[in-house]
Amino acid sequence: QVQLQESGPGLVKPSQTLSLTCTVSGGSINSGAYYWSWIRQHPGKGLEWIGYIYYSGTTYYNPSLKSRLTISLDTSKNQFSLKLSSVTAADTAVYYCAQSNRGLRDAFDIWGQGTMVTVSS
């Protein structure tokens, strides 16, 4: 049973870089069957796709965040990470990591529990 768990600071200062890590257990991140994804949800709002990375290192980013965004893999630790630079209060949200399953037409079939990140001085 694959499980995902987000980790990282819950508070980030404006203009700094938000960094989160997702640890994958029960499965290998080095699989061509999945994309490894980040999705966020602003308080009381809908979901927003941030981007994802394939095991080869190929990345796909939300165009609205692309200039500030880096998603990377650490296959030795079975983890993938998110870095979002120059954050503002508008980046305050619950951040989820998720597995996008190519066998289900890339549906996000497994999610982490989510981690709340607040941008504030």
Place this chain on the structure above:
Amino acid sequence: QSVLTQPPSASGTPGQRVTISCSGGSSNIGINTVKWYQQLSGTAPKLLIHNTDQRPSGVPGRFSGSKSGTSASLAISGLQSEDEADYHCAAWDDSLNGWVFGGGTKVTVL
């Protein structure tokens, strides 16, 4: 402002049928499959429907999805109290080259 449009709320009594709409465009729902996610209060979303009308194993048969043109629908037949949740639709958008979501619909069981 979400790319896909959902009504903010829907409601029904136990046993009723509730339908949630998701309106998109020719670059997303019009040419790609639709996914639906259920989000219980305070929890992460859960995949409910993939490939527009397919249920993952473990999802009750009272949930069904469909699509016509650039709109999709999720139907809950025989509404139950445990179905009270937010429901989100999603599709890949070929113009934006990314995933787009609806704003979510809160279903209340009266």
